Amino acid sequence: MDIFTINTLNHQPMKKLLSSLPINLDLGLLLIRLIIGILMACYGYQKLTHFEDTAAYFNEVNFLGMTGKVPLVLTIFAEFFCSLLLIAGLLSRLSLIPLLICMGYIVVVMDKMEIYTSGDHGVEIGHAFLYFVIYLALFFTGPGRYSVDAAVLKK
Template structure:
């Protein structure tokens, strides 16, 4: 049974790490001006916007590799929570065009990241 659990943890890591890394690559290519504007609107220093690179590039890479997974998953979860609070609060009680919860993707990322924080990376990882 442990073998299947380790494989399941690897699949969870890939399922959230790879897609979020794509978001991070987009931020590298296109910049984070909109995040800085959001932060300024809340009276927060726009320099904190650069943290998105940690949450959407570094943490996903660490999660995929299974290196320092608990720390990486916590950073990832904080990134997702911050995105909800700063940019998606108006969608907390909203449905998307197909009848699903408007925040389902971010919620799934957040919940899986928290699960990885509590479980660790499993056998198929760089660090134990």
């Protein structure tokens, strides 16, 4: 090999880093699904294990005319059970619909469209808004190749 060939081989990793093409899209989608799913499932699990305590807070929540335990059960379904489906990549787009509705409701009604606020460390973005945007992106991209959906629907 001459010097030109060796030099050309060394620039391949740099070309990948500067490229707009994905290095491994499916692995990236898996990581996003796992991380966002686990974080949201923790919220739902907390509500599930402290159901009665959380129900007192939900008496103030009015979701489509329902108050009390009904909105709490719907929230637990979305945050915990739909997150578990998302982690597995099973019925991914269907499981994202309740999650999108839940986070959308929090952003619009509970947070009154305050997407960002001034905090101690500068501007802080609302968690529900971030979850909503990530869920929306996953809805459009799908779960990726490393999912139960992909394994079941494999042709």
